[in-house]
Amino acid sequence: MAVAELSPCTNTRLHTSQLSSLSTRLSDHRRRHSFRPLPRARNAGIFCSVAPNQIQAPVAAPTETPKEKADCFGVFCVTYDLKAEEETKSWKKLINISVSGAAGMISNHLLFKLASGEVFGPDQPIALKLLGSERSIQALEGVAMELEDSLFPLLRAVSIGIDPYEVFQDAEWALLIGAKPRGPGMERADLLDLNGQIFAEQGKALNAVASRNVKVLVVGNPCNTNALICLKNAPNIPAKNFHALTRLDENRAKCQLAHKAGVFYDKVSNVTIWGNHSTTQVPDFLNAKIDGLPVKEVIKDHKWLEEEFTEKVQNRGGVLIKKWGRSSAASTSVSIVDAIRSLVTPTPEGDWFSSGVYTNGNPYGIAEDIVFSMPCRSKGDGDYELVKDVIFDDYLLKRITKTEAELLAEKRCVGHLIGEGVAFCDLPEDTMLPGEM
Amino acid sequence: MAVAELSPCTNTRLHTSQLSSLSTRLSDHRRRHSFRPLPRARNAGIFCSVAPNQIQAPVAAPTETPKEKADCFGVFCVTYDLKAEEETKSWKKLINISVSGAAGMISNHLLFKLASGEVFGPDQPIALKLLGSERSIQALEGVAMELEDSLFPLLRAVSIGIDPYEVFQDAEWALLIGAKPRGPGMERADLLDLNGQIFAEQGKALNAVASRNVKVLVVGNPCNTNALICLKNAPNIPAKNFHALTRLDENRAKCQLAHKAGVFYDKVSNVTIWGNHSTTQVPDFLNAKIDGLPVKEVIKDHKWLEEEFTEKVQNRGGVLIKKWGRSSAASTSVSIVDAIRSLVTPTPEGDWFSSGVYTNGNPYGIAEDIVFSMPCRSKGDGDYELVKDVIFDDYLLKRITKTEAELLAEKRCVGHLIGEGVAFCDLPEDTMLPGEM
Missing domain, CATH: 3.40.50.720 (NAD(P)-binding Rossmann-like Domain)
Structure with a gap:
């Protein structure tokens, strides 16, 4: 340089x-x-x-008037x-x-x-x-x-x-x-x-x-x-x-899985957040592991996994803002540190981390040309590769499709900002995460 | 245990x-x-x-209902x-x-x-x-x-x-x-x-x-x-x-000396804050060093040292609260980290740190039985010893006497809380540091 x-x-x-x-x-x-918006002076x-x-x-020897x-x-x-x-x-x-x-x-x-x-x-x-x-x-x-x-x-x-x-x-x-x-x-x-x-x-x-x-x-x-x-x-x-950044969602998901399983959070690995950082996000318990075992083998309460887990992850910010009166600045900044560290240090063997990245030839069949949170690994060089050995079932796929549809709709809303002409906005519902309004 | x-x-x-x-x-x-104050329930x-x-x-293998x-x-x-x-x-x-x-x-x-x-x-x-x-x-x-x-x-x-x-x-x-x-x-x-x-x-x-x-x-x-x-x-x-805690004062003093001398702050050492964490505190430029040299040899503007330096250190919190609208929580917490670390890691050779500690046989002739900020060294075992090789001049002594008098007056104010009978309060002036009201 x-x-x-x-x-x-x-x-x-x-x-x-x-x-x-x-x-x-x-x-x-x-x-x-x-x-009215102001023109910004360059200097x-x-x-x-x-x-x-x-x-x-x-x-060496600083002078009297440096x-x-x-x-x-x-x-x-x-x-x-x-x-x-x-x-x-x-x-x-x-x-x-x-x-x-x-x-x-x-x-x-x-x-x-x-x-x-x-x-x-x-x-x-x-x-x-x-x-x-x-x-x-x-x-x-x-x-x-x-x-x-x-x-x-x-x-x-x-x-x-x-x-x-x-x-x-x-x-x-x-x-x-x-x-x-x-x-x-x-x-x-x-x-x-x-x-x-x-x-x-x-x-x-x-x-x-x-x-x-x-x-x-x-x-x-x-x-x-x-x-x-x-x-x-x-x-x-x-x-x-x-x-x-979807790392705060990943961290919260790990914490909830640990809590439910009655283990310390360092036992939870391979947690992916799929899709959008919104209420359509998909915290993946199918591929996640606790102490090296699939989560569904450890947490037998599958009804909880399917019906309560995702909501618990997503409501965390809302509960926090009610109790604390402020949004979760401290844990958000910790998750930013985690996200950066995941790119500058090698990912532990067998594990991965979530990040919202550009879809361009992804192995999961997710629509291309959007930013979608997916499982990544890094050699610690600032770069990453997508993880290939993940499995899907109907439940997971259905939800991934929903968050994908939302991101495609958001993309249509901002067509004017990404060089695709006129925007057309047909977002069906409000999907901001609680506590992030 | x-x-x-x-x-x-x-x-x-x-x-x-x-x-x-x-x-x-x-x-x-x-x-x-x-x-009305409430009685506190123990549990x-x-x-x-x-x-x-x-x-x-x-x-090992977590159970279904942990x-x-x-x-x-x-x-x-x-x-x-x-x-x-x-x-x-x-x-x-x-x-x-x-x-x-x-x-x-x-x-x-x-x-x-x-x-x-x-x-x-x-x-x-x-x-x-x-x-x-x-x-x-x-x-x-x-x-x-x-x-x-x-x-x-x-x-x-x-x-x-x-x-x-x-x-x-x-x-x-x-x-x-x-x-x-x-x-x-x-x-x-x-x-x-x-x-x-x-x-x-x-x-x-x-x-x-x-x-x-x-x-x-x-x-x-x-x-x-x-x-x-x-x-x-x-x-x-x-x-x-x-x-x-007088470490934030020490850190601010180091920063001001570095700024004045035109050196990076890691060149400043041996800075003592003497006395009270109030406006009577004495940031000591007589014993402080820049790049191993006495500050007064490096900063030749002695008028600045005597008339502006202390005020600059003390006004820092006030300036900050005006700009930032909040008190200096982040740098205070950094200084708490510094204070703890100074007790759990060995003090670098030749240097020291400031802490408000109990006076009980101090080598400086400061009144006993008060809490007075003084130069300390630690072996990193959580304990400390006072530094003996410091020098005094009339200017430094006069100011140490003033902050000592204030601490003795504060002690008289709280006689009822330290087992010395009735309090008698004759504090002459308001010495809260700006930004800490």
Whole structure:
């Protein structure tokens, strides 16, 4: 990666104080013009740090008035050379991780996990590039300040901004968490359109400026179709690199199976979530195993498996929001960590994990050209392959067909955003998961 | 540790549904009686899991109707034997960690860090025992559900409750995060009294039921004097085991020094926070080092060090709350992790860390019998020793004297809670840190 590509620092950028006033002006503008969408200035609101290979001289005896880059965020403006120091010279090359919705609650958990080394390991320095909105830019500065105060040795750069064309620059991972929540009276079709536009724009931005092999994980709902929109707008990035998060569903399914079987959750394996991250999703108990045995041999209450299990998995978020008063930000961020780790560490022998991925020659006969959650294995190189040795029965197939039909209907709703002309929306029912409204 | 001591499971306890109705009844009661304090039922609201050494038989082929313990929390009711399995038999013995204020935002970050293995290491299974209030018990169930859904292999037991005598049972670590916030018009003296009563009760509970060598970290404010009250009410636990958290202040000080010097924060070492976790605290730049050199040799702007540095450290929380709209839960929880890790891993050669500890024969001439933040080193055995080779100048001593005077005044305010008769409160000014009101 060339120096010029790695850092956006050579562009004209605004200082914190200027940004604050920009942010205020934008708010004023918004109020006066009653929420007309604003054109986004390319250079608005980016802070950046300096890449390690841009160093001119190693830091030895700092001078009285150190050279400060006015467009960096706080302490992350510092120049350094990881290869020059004993403790850090065995470290891998810095990777860029872009996160949207970075001022939200899920990110507030996730960013600190990324920075701690829990996800990419203790020898992998990272740069966090945080995407917010005009409205959240102050909060984003707060997040960056807390990251500073945490003194994470592996966190070597933090930048914040509101323009995906800046923030996604050279991203090797893009974690797309931000999405608009559904407003009162809003139909799922409206939400698909509203968020679809965001993901179309972000797809274009990734296509233009991200690493050519960027891995993209879409968390913002409706995540499968958002991921489809995103990849369709990023034709120069392999479609295989896009994922929609169904890992929280998988984790919840494992927990419910463990609970029912009376075993600890580490005994449950081979759980697939098939299809959409919605109420049509299919947690698969046919292929799942407990202590190496098929679930149906361990849990003899098949009525529970067929009639209660799926609902228990899906209602989890709703129950939680009632008890806790907030959505499940902590466990969602844990499942994002799990999803990333599953791609950067080899999958344990005989097991697999679920991810919403692009259907393109899948062995299950599922419709092509949608984003569908399926069982995957990885060598730990960031890539994955689909698992072939799964079985189906009528019950499982019938439900897979239903979630497939829903994803095809969602795709028709967003035809205008994926280059297929006019949208035609005939979604039969509301399938948002409880707690994710 | 005997089996009978380890698990509170043999006591009479309430089911989730009963607890919910209890909780509702308590709320009704509260409303009718306009916030009179309630007597706490000893057995109200505890969920528990089973200790590994209570297992009768290893889990092999689960039966159709597994034996469920009705008083456990969800999946954590499972019986298992860590020594019976290849993956876990090299693990250490399970440790009990009790956390108060467990439904709050700091805990919402911290609990997931504890459960991930980030704090105590990848071979240390843990049990989390969560203390909430009548008001927060539903939220606490939500937290426990999110912990279930996170499938942390090391997290082997979770229990929740509202009675410290239950929740602190056999605790080897007690992280006391919960405290009442200061209400409108409330003086610091009122807050000292209000929270002091909580910490007096919790000290008594620890004294009665916790491990005889429990390590106690007080985060709830005013944390130094709360820690003093707590240890005075726990005469059977070594006073040396009690800590008041000043690590966030230390981390912030390191970040500000790094920023000013234009170096990355990993270059800053030997930073002491002296005294109280309040605006009288003394971030020590005389003994601190940057890249091994005294700070004053690196940062030549001594006016900044004397006149701006401390304020910058202290205002951090206030600036953050303005930008982010919330207090610094994430970085506080990171600093709690740092504080614990500093006690369970050997301190790097030549460095030290700050902790608010009991003064009892300190080498600095600081008044005895208070909780004062000082420089500590640890062999990683949970214990610490004070650092002797520090230097003082008039500027540093004058400020240490001021924070010492404040802590002595706070102690006089809580005389009634530490067995010293009538309280006499003459606190001169409000010294709560910005953002911690």
